Amino acid sequence: MSIDLQELAGRYRDILRQAVYLTRSMDAEGELSTRHVSTLNMVSTGPMRVSAIASYAGVRVPSATEQVIKLEAAGLVERIPDATDARAVLVRLTPKGREALDSANGRRNATMAAALETLSREERQIIAGAIPAIAKLNAAVAAQPATA
């Protein structure tokens, strides 16, 4: 017999909600907030437009602008003009930003790795194996027609 989709959806939403709260608990004193880390992660692979940052972060453009302004004030990113479109602005990670990002990612990954270590090897493999499916599910949710 097949899986009841509604029931699976409910259980998945449950653990997701829990995980969300826990993610915030990984914010440490004096370090970058989860949102700042997310934004820095986005621009870590190359300069990105403000509108692209907003889109990936799931927020409106003004909110992204505000985040970028704060990161710029902290010297973690810089805004450079887009050579192909004078309206656009590219956000680029500075060396200082790279350093701060690596440090924050390292700390967060270490925390998560420590938690993973308490699981059995089988459980870790199950989670590792589920990541592609969850990524695909994320994409499917994102593609949804606005919860009509």
Added chain:
Amino acid sequence: MSIDLQELAGRYRDILRQAVYLTRSMDAEGELSTRHVSTLNMVSTGPMRVSAIASYAGVRVPSATEQVIKLEAAGLVERIPDATDARAVLVRLTPKGREALDSANGRRNATMAAALETLSREERQIIAGAIPAIAKLNAAVAAQPATA
């Protein structure tokens, strides 16, 4: 060879971050927000103290008080005295709250179920199979000594 924990932690954090943003996108116009749904879900199995709500939600007590006050103003919960401790307050779902919660949960589950439907049966089974491991991982993160 075994899985690299740091690497797995990073990949897991990635899909989690993505899922977090998507969860918010499931908030619909005129309906309950994700946080309100979470709070209502907590008291849906029985009256609960404000401090317990705060703890489960991962916020401080004043924040929980504020949420409860808003839900009460909307007629979705009611505050009743705790017979065993006059300091405490129990938060109970009202019939109207039950109705609103069921409706919101139904809509959200339907959205998630629709996304799940785009996956293959194997992928759905992988996700279903990973839920217990992820729940255990959540518990492990929660038990962590404050990211020392």
Added chain:
DNA sequence: GCTCATAGTTAGGTAGTCTAACAATTAGGC
């Protein structure tokens, strides 16, 4: 019954988000 701990509320402040309005630039029709 005094003192200390606990449960919750209130007050004041901060961070992040939104919509609406605006400036600057690009693209397209003619």
Added chain:
DNA sequence: GCCTAATTGTTAGACTACCTAACTATGAGC
């Protein structure tokens, strides 16, 4: 070539949710 319409980003103003600190009321220990 220009004039209009669309796009990119910022600014302004308001709202929500969160925090810490201070307070009230009740319970617990001696």
